[in-house]
Amino acid sequence: MQEIIRTNDVVTLSVAESLMRDAGIHCMIADQSMSVLEGSLGLLQRRFLVEDDRADEARRILKDAGLEAELKS
Template sequence: MLEIIRTNDVVILSLAESLMKDAGIHYMIADQSMSVLEGSLGLLPRRFLVEAEKADEARGILKDAGLAAELRP
């Protein structure tokens, strides 16, 4: 799995989730349970990971959806 987005914006994560589901790309959101440690303030970023072999396709989909600025290098 490769990290392609790191954000604490739940709207961006939700959009990315929806796009990956529609494309049939397996993904994982890491660090969601960290809110227990931070007190649910949303300060710690979550990592959006996709399958390594689908990373380029996922990046293309996210760019087309206007999320290019959110992508990790």
């Protein structure tokens, strides 16, 4: 799995997850449970991961959807 987004914005993560599901690209959001440890302060960012062999396609889909600024270099 390759990390392509790191953010606290749950809306961005939800949109990205939906786009990947529609494209048939397996993805996961890591560190969602960390809010229990941090006390829901939003300090720890969540990582959006996609399949290694489809990461370029996932990036292209997110760029086309206007989420280019969210992509991790």
